[in-house]
Amino acid sequence: MHNTSCFNWVVKRNFSDADFWITNRGTDKTVGQPTKEFQPYLTGIQCPALIWPDYGYYLCIYLHSIGIWQQYAVGTLTYKNLRISDVRKVFNQMSHQHRKQYEQIQIPNHFSHLRTYRQTCTASS
Numbered sequence: 001m002h003n004t005s006c007f008n009w010v011v012k013r014n015f016s017d018a019d020f021w022i023t024n025r026g027t028d029k030t031v032g033q034p035t036k037e038f039q040p041y042l043t044g045i046q047c048p049a050l051i052w053p054d055y056g057y058y059l060c061i062y063l064h065s066i067g068i069w070q071q072y073a074v075g076t077l078t079y080k081n082l083r084i085s086d087v088r089k090v091f092n093q094m095s096h097q098h099r100k101q102y103e104q105i106q107i108p109n110h111f112s113h114l115r116t117y118r119q120t121c122t123a124s125s
Helices: 053-065 068-072 084-104 110-124
Strands: 010-013 020-022 043-046
Touching: 010 084, 020 053, 043 084, 053 068, 068 084
Parallel strands: none
Antiparallel strands: 010 043, 020 043
């Protein structure tokens, strides 16, 4: 299954079609760590159509290195868990930011010029 959405990340457990997976159980240092090997107990991440899967993987390595998942990890001192709702929240926030940035970029195409020309012609008639 290929993610056809331009901005939305797909986050599921036991997701064999994912681009990569993150560890949802472990110590403070291992929770949220991305991997490219499927295990049914990991959280699968599928990148949006506009994001190259390797870029998404390295983005998750960066998120792990800055400790983003430690903020969301719950559990005992030695064993932590990530809730799938928290993982979705982080990826939904990234989707929202990407969507806003994309909307600010306006590249005119030949159809937009044609519409402007038609409006000018009908207004002058």
